Amino acid sequence: MASQQDVKKYLAYWFQLGKKVVIDNGAATLQPQKVIAGDRYSDEFEECWQRIISPESGDCYIEGTHETIAALLTPAWDVFPCVRCSMPVPVKNVGMPPLLCPCFDLNTWPNTELPPPRSPVNNQEQLMAIRDRLLNHRSSTRT
Secondary structure (H helix, E strand, O other): OOOHHHHHHHHHHHHHOOOOEEEHHHOEEEOOOOOEEOOEEOHHHHHHHHHHHOHHHOOOEEOOOOOOHHHHOOOOEEEEEOOOOOOEEEEEOOOOOOOOOHHHHOOOOOOOOOOOOOOOOOHHHHHHHHHHHHHHHHHHHHO
16 A cells, blocks of 8 residues: 555655646646755645645546546555656556556656656755764774
8 A cells, every 4th residue: 555655755756857736637737846845845845735635626646647646545556666767656456557657758757867856855864874884884894
């Protein structure tokens, strides 16, 4: 089952590549300009997320896909890396997988010359993890 965090990451990654989310049963689209703000998702992204999961928004899905965000939040779906481009894609737990990855209509993707989309990173946690690894490595080489 895809967790809410998995689905948010799925949306955030595709937003970073310029994909939009179709809402209100096709009447409008959403695409935050800023997705990540340091160690968290941006307020703009969080506002989009709240609108997407609101029952008043109707069926919401990433353009070029057929799986609704509401469906992805059910136990029938998981989110795994695409075998073609490594981006997160929904995969049905039972039955046939989706026909297309959202990358199918991105002519410039995958592009290994550009940094890939990412999740928020807490720099302090990352630096402490590096420090801890260095300290552990240093103490293991002394013995």
